[in-house]
Amino acid sequence: MQHVQLTPTLRFSRIIQGFWRLKNWQKTPQELLTFVKQGLEYGIDTLDHAACYDGFKSEAEFGRALALDKSLREQLTLITKCGILYPNSELPDIQSHYYDNSYQHIIWSAERSLQKLQCEYLDVLLIHRLSPCADPEQIALAFEHLHQAGKVRHFGVSNYTAAKFSMLQSYVNQPLITNQIEISPLHLTPFDNGTLDFLLEKRIKPMAWSPLAGGKLFAENGHRVAEILRKIGEKKGETRLDTLAYAWLLSHPAKIMPIVGSGQIERVKSAVDALTISFSEEEWIAVYVASQGHDIP
Numbered sequence: 001m002q003h004v005q006l007t008p009t010l011r012f013s014r015i016i017q018g019f020w021r022l023k024n025w026q027k028t029p030q031e032l033l034t035f036v037k038q039g040l041e042y043g044i045d046t047l048d049h050a051a052c053y054d055g056f057k058s059e060a061e062f063g064r065a066l067a068l069d070k071s072l073r074e075q076l077t078l079i080t081k082c083g084i085l086y087p088n089s090e091l092p093d094i095q096s097h098y099y100d101n102s103y104q105h106i107i108w109s110a111e112r113s114l115q116k117l118q119c120e121y122l123d124v125l126l127i128h129r130l131s132p133c134a135d136p137e138q139i140a141l142a143f144e145h146l147h148q149a150g151k152v153r154h155f156g157v158s159n160y161t162a163a164k165f166s167m168l169q170s171y172v173n174q175p176l177i178t179n180q181i182e183i184s185p186l187h188l189t190p191f192d193n194g195t196l197d198f199l200l201e202k203r204i205k206p207m208a209w210s211p212l213a214g215g216k217l218f219a220e221n222g223h224r225v226a227e228i229l230r231k232i233g234e235k236k237g238e239t240r241l242d243t244l245a246y247a248w249l250l251s252h253p254a255k256i257m258p259i260v261g262s263g264q265i266e267r268v269k270s271a272v273d274a275l276t277i278s279f280s281e282e283e284w285i286a287v288y289v290a291s292q293g294h295d296i297p
């Protein structure tokens, strides 16, 4: 497994495991523990959570698995996110869907994540989405507090534009270590709107959420892209569509770190195997052109 050094004290495995769909996996704590250990055998040591996944229940589910083998914690890099709220049975006081980027909420959410994940510290806390009326001074103060208390070691953001990233970094003392954004062969926006150019300029490595477009790659609307990926795969002796899509992302110079959404270990292996395949610029652009549906100028 390749690793990406984000700061002198933080590295991510190039392939990251995501837990948004944990509920669908229907795993017992023991099965979940086994799944995490199988991922570790492939070198996947970086795991992505969020406070709000599965109605604010998924962190606790993961925590129950981790509690079965506490020695695992030191081998893992745990990322979680805060700031999205919506009505749910765990937090009955929440009446509407909104973002809370306040000092109090960020601290409350990080401390709740620690408790639910049954951990002493978080490796990384991301602001899940920037509230359009967020006060960056409050975010900076919350990060400072959590850092000083030893509760969170590193900070970053998710779904930020370049301008929002720069703005927040100008307030925050700690380096923002990543931007977790949607990138896939069916979602080209970050290649074109300056988000990836900005991250390349700043030498910040992005995490890619929904790298297989949430499964749409395998459906009718992914047909055109699937066809070209398979054609290119033929030359490389690779028939797995998911492996080819991951390889396309991994071949981009921004050092994209895809987050695997599946709980099936053979599909996780498809992602890991993509590390051995590279796309030439000509092949890469053929997929880009198929996705946008018209030729480049």
Ligand SMILES: NC(=O)c1ccc[n+]([C@@H]2O[C@H](COP(=O)([O-])OP(=O)(O)OC[C@H]3O[C@@H](n4cnc5c(N)ncnc54)[C@H](OP(=O)(O)O)[C@@H]3O)[C@@H](O)[C@H]2O)c1
Pocket: 017, 018, 019, 020, 021, 024, 048, 049, 128, 158, 159, 180, 181, 208, 209, 210, 211, 212, 213, 214, 215, 216, 218, 242, 259, 260, 261, 262, 263, 264, 267
């Ligand atoms: N920051 C954010 O705002 C944000 C938003 C969304 C997600 N995320 C993160 O990104 C992670 C990945 O997102 P994602 O789950 O949408 O990733 P994804 O890989 O794009 O989509 C996963 C979906 O594709 C299906 N799939 C995977 N391989 C397949 C195959 N070979 N054939 C058919 N279907 C296949 C999976 O089904 P199975 O489950 O049946 O394998 C699952 O339904 C999440 O877990 C979360 O950590 C972050």
